Amino acid sequence: MWGHQPSKAAERPWPKKGCHRQPGASDMKRLTAFLALLATAAAAPALAGPDILGPDAAACLPGSGKDAVLLTVDGFKNRDGTLRVELWPGNDQDFMRSHHELLAEGKAYQRVTVPVPKTGAAKICVLLPGPGTYAMGAFHSPTGVRKFNYRDDGATFTRNPRVSILKTKPKASEVSMRFNNGYSEANVTLNYLRGLGFGPIPKEELQSAGNR
Numbered sequence: 001m002w003g004h005q006p007s008k009a010a011e012r013p014w015p016k017k018g019c020h021r022q023p024g025a026s027d028m029k030r031l032t033a034f035l036a037l038l039a040t041a042a043a044a045p046a047l048a049g050p051d052i053l054g055p056d057a058a059a060c061l062p063g064s065g066k067d068a069v070l071l072t073v074d075g076f077k078n079r080d081g082t083l084r085v086e087l088w089p090g091n092d093q094d095f096m097r098s099h100h101e102l103l104a105e106g107k108a109y110q111r112v113t114v115p116v117p118k119t120g121a122a123k124i125c126v127l128l129p130g131p132g133t134y135a136m137g138a139f140h141s142p143t144g145v146r147k148f149n150y151r152d153d154g155a156t157f158t159r160n161p162r163v164s165i166l167k168t169k170p171k172a173s174e175v176s177m178r179f180n181n182g183y184s185e186a187n188v189t190l191n192y193l194r195g196l197g198f199g200p201i202p203k204e205e206l207q208s209a210g211n212r
Contacts, residue, residue, distance in 0.1 A: 053114040053124045054085075060125035060183060067128040069179055073138045074121035075190040075200050077154060081142040084113045085124050090133035090176030096169060108134060116140065128179055135175045140190055154190035155198075163191055163198045 052060055052070070059066035071085055087110040088095050094107055102109040108129045116122065128134070140154035148155065155163065157175040177186060191198040 051117070051120065051123050053117070053122060054112045054126065056112075056127040057125045059127050062183075064183070066183075067130055067179070067181060069126050069128060069136070069184040069186055071124050071126055071136060071138065071158075072121050072185070072187045073124065073140075073156070073190060074187075075154070075156075075206065076116060076122075076140060077190070077192050077201055078142055079116050079118055081116055081140065081144045082113050083116050083122050083124070084111065084139045084141065084146065085126055085136065086111050086139075087126055087128075087134050087136050090135045090172055092172045095135050095172035095175075096137070108132070128184075131179055131181050133176050133178050135172050135177070136186065136188075137175075138188055138190065150193055152193075154192045156188040156190050158186050158188060160188055165193075165197065168198075 056066075056068065058064060059068035060070045073083060073085075086099075087108065088097065088102065089108050094102060099109045099111065110126055110128075112124055112126055114122065114124060124138075126136070136158045138156050139148060141149070142152055143149070150165070150168075155168075157163075157170060158177050159175050161170040161174040163170060189200045191200055194201070
């Protein structure tokens with residue numbers, strides 16, 4: 001029981017010198033599968049798009065087959081809080097209506113809320129109900145509170161209409177856009193309270209604050 005027992009490794013015969021097993025068809029299949037896996041892993045980060053935000057980010061990738069719009073939002077006053085993007089039907093009756101009412105009536109409505117990126121513009125992928133005419137708004141809340149604060153929060157709409165304290169809600173005809181099948185893009189710039197009105201922050205101020 002306590003005597004020396006030869007190990008299995010010691011019992012295993014060594015291969016004869018000069019004897020090598022030739023790779024077979026199964027080995028080549030495994031090698032091919034391994035190389036394909038490496039190629040897929042290497043390509044995945046590029047396809048994912050490190051700067052595309054939102055739960056439906058994959059819908060804005062090439063070949064997704066989804067109806068979606070990539071909304072690029074720039075002009076952030078700071079990098080705090082959240083960015084909320086909303087989509088409504090592009091008509092005056094439904095533009096900025098309560099989402100409860102729109103959804104209850106089976107009408108288009110989408111909301112995507114993401115953290116403000118540390119640098120650069122925010123690129124948010126919004127899934128569309130289908131091709132059609134829609135209006136979109138983007139709202140920056142430095143505190144992350146959904147209720148809009150005129151003093152600190154930023155806001156903008158598709159087609160970048162002028163907004164003011166007296167005219168915070170533009171007409172649907174000023175902001176609505178026609179989106180076709182598949183992938184679309186739109187670009188907007190945030191407006192903040194400046195003096196007695198709302199407007200984009202000058203690029204010089206954004207650059208000095210590091211918020212380009």
